[in-house]
Amino acid sequence: MYVEDVKEEFYQFLSGKRISIIVHYDIDSICTCKILQTLLQFSHTIYTLEVVAGLEHVREAYLNHAPDCKYFVLINCCGTVDIVEFLEPEEDVTFFVLDSHRPTDLCNIFSNGQVRLLSSPEEDGQVPEFADVFREDEDDSDEEGSDDDENEQGTKRRRSNDDRALPEERILRRRERRKWEENRNRILFEYSQFTYYNKASALFMYNLAWKLNRDDKDLLWLAIVALSEQMTFAKIENTTYVLEAGSLQAHATRLQNRSNDAEVKTSLKVYIERDLRLVLYRHWTVEASLKYSMHTACKLRLWSQRGDKKLQQLLADMGLPLVQSRQTYRSMELQLRKEFQGKLQELAEKYELGDVLLTTFALQYGYGHKFLATDIVYAMNSILECTTNKSRKECFNLALQCLSRNKNEILYQGIERAKQVTQILFKTVQSALEMRQVVSAGPFFYYIIQDGCVDWQMFSQQHVLLLLAQFILRAYVSGSKNKKASAMPLLVSAPCDLISGDCMIVGIPPLCENSPKNFFGKAFEQAADRTGCETYCDYFDTSYFRLPTKHRTRFIDALTALLS
Structure with missing residues (x-):
């Protein structure tokens, strides 16, 4: 649910209570946290602070503080996942979520009050209606009851007119249910197909100040x-x-x-x-x-x-x-x-x-x-x-x-x-272009940083890898004779853990698109399902993906087939 009066329902509500602040590991989150810390000092509110870089870190932080704390403020984390399903909290635990990642999970939007979003409905774009994605009926129980009735009456030679109508009613209900589910899947896909960012969370916190x-x-x-x-x-x-x-x-x-x-x-x-x-x-x-x-x-x-x-x-x-x-x-x-x-x-x-x-x-x-x-x-x-x-x-x-x-x-x-x-x-981009390591896979370009790279550890960080991807794409397009190069997205992969043999992949949209909305999150998910390889998607931004390096070639092939 959305918090309408932030001053009363968030700041005054938490005043004097013990809260736990869980902060994402990025610049916007740090600025937001520092503003919130300043405001909490005025209200003499006791708080604990946990820094997280992924979903598993959030789970660990919650489990550590759940016995002593009933109010959690999540900054730039977990807005895109069903918090109640993910953390399985007690009913008296309340989460205040300020997250610039989009799209916001619908279960958080339609929460009965346990999850409270510090944003406005306008910032989430076209949110589906509740009845289009959630349905409360007793179709399954009705069907089970009808099956039991049929078993009991199986020995009878005569059936009443109502009994003869039961199978037809069940068929109609199933058909209606199937149409509703197809429509629901389409709506959910259109709502969640792109990963993007809302305005910085620190702007919201400053407006509160x-x-x-x-x-x-x-x-x-x-x-x-x-x-x-x-x-x-x-x-x-x-x-x-x-x-x-x-x-x-x-x-x-x-x-x-x-x-x-x-x-x-x-x-x-x-x-x-x-x-x-x-x-x-x-x-x-x-x-x-x-x-x-x-x-x-x-x-x-x-x-x-x-x-x-x-x-x-x-x-x-x-x-x-x-x-x-x-x-x-x-x-x-x-x-x-x-x-x-x-x-x-x-x-x-x-x-x-x-x-x-x-x-x-x-x-x-x-x-x-x-x-x-x-x-x-x-x-x-x-x-x-x-x-x-x-x-x-x-x-x-x-x-x-x-x-x-x-x-x-x-x-x-x-x-x-x-x-x-x-x-x-700059030197990495220069080397990639001179050695022609930017490869066209058909629907997208990709560049792979090999395990022997001296600076692999630096490129295993999200924003450094993002800067590298943006630099490579702009440089490649500026020197390419292919007119379609500006309409091609880019995939960049770098090793992130040499011991486990995992690599990280980030995808960025084409230069010709003015919108930074990224479709790779859904594409990564579907490609992983097709290949059946072990993946590890622990990032809040789904345009990043982690998988074993040995499966990377098969994963890129599946992604190529998916986007072709």
């Missing part, structure tokens, strides 16, 4: 980072991002006007601006950022010698000496920094760079520290997925600290690690 008059610039920045994460990883449509960014801009203006003049000069400022589509260029060298950013690398085809010459020519046309372009952006001459964005815009048409600007938000405090929201996203993702020798909880806490203004050293460490990840992504 605003309604409670507890919002400030720090909480607003958390919502901005969560929205920027969805834009960076192409989880939402561009129109959705623009609309939500406009709403957040209004909040930023309101909070800025509420500040006094002294605070504006010395403290935190959050504002919207148009900036370059370059990865971490304010914390890197201009040449490196131009080379390794996905946008410019694909437009100039920088993995080739011709592309490298184009880059050097671009820098020359901008009047940017190599000495300046190869030192950090902050160390460049002031005049060159001021002219950099404008000159790149002027040359964008000549070099076919397209729109080199994007709408983003910036955070600045004091007189020296300025970060774009996308900078924070790359830094946090590198901390979460590319930190070695640390547990999941330790990485989660580091990412939380990364959002604090007094933990700049952690943020800068994340930025440095993000640079390394960006370079590895």
Whole structure:
């Protein structure tokens, strides 16, 4: 069921109670959790926090806290599964679910109150009617009773007119039931055939803080980072991002006007601006950022010698000496920094760079520290997925600290690690294209990272593998002579556990589609049923799939036959 009055039915309802918060291991969940923690401090609510990366982790967390806790808040997890069937809770246990994954499971939507969704019906699209997917009748019991009656009357030679009508009624009921089930299956397939994302959960939590008059610039920045994460990883449509960014801009203006003049000069400022589509260029060298950013690398085809010459020519046309372009952006001459964005815009048409600007938000405090929201996203993702020798909880806490203004050293460490990840992504794409490892299977392309790859452990992480898939598809399409390449989806597989011999597969939609809705979740499920191979789908996003590496070839063949 949907929670209509969030302030009363969620926040005030949980005030003073002991609750358990189960948080997914991603950036949006971290931002949402930090906002919720701030709000719970005002209401003096006791809570425990568990970090999960899959469905089995949720089950373990629930079993650990079920004896002592009756109220659970699930952030970006379990909205797409039947929670009551999955966890088998006691009747007095209540779940509040805030999940951006879609589609939401219908059993959660039509729950009698044990599962309460912190979202609106409009955000779930076209939800089927209850009567179309659930049916309460006694057909089975009637049929059993009729069979018993027939056995008792089998020895009788005469049957009344009512008895003769029973078989016909049963046939009609069965026919009606069969039609209803066919219609139900069609409706369920249309509802659940695509995997996609709703707007960031942190936006919902920030709106709650605003309604409670507890919002400030720090909480607003958390919502901005969560929205920027969805834009960076192409989880939402561009129109959705623009609309939500406009709403957040209004909040930023309101909070800025509420500040006094002294605070504006010395403290935190959050504002919207148009900036370059370059990865971490304010914390890197201009040449490196131009080379390794996905946008410019694909437009100039920088993995080739011709592309490298184009880059050097671009820098020359901008009047940017190599000495300046190869030192950090902050160390460049002031005049060159001021002219950099404008000159790149002027040359964008000549070099076919397209729109080199994007709408983003910036955070600045004091007189020296300025970060774009996308900078924070790359830094946090590198901390979460590319930190070695640390547990999941330790990485989660580091990412939380990364959002604090007094933990700049952690943020800068994340930025440095993000640079390394960006370079590895580019080199992997370059190798895949040069060695022609992107293979056409007919209805889709696929690329396989072999077990001997040096960086296999990094690519076993969901968002790094997603970035690699998006980079490979854009790069391959930009250099392909096949006109249908932009209409082809891509499958990327990487080893995820060398001991068990398992691999992870992610599928992304074609470039020609503006919608990020992904059909691979249902396709993976059907291909696994056809092959009968052992699979392990523990991810909240069903566009990811895990199976034994030895069955991968057979699985791809089944997927090819299914989508042909």
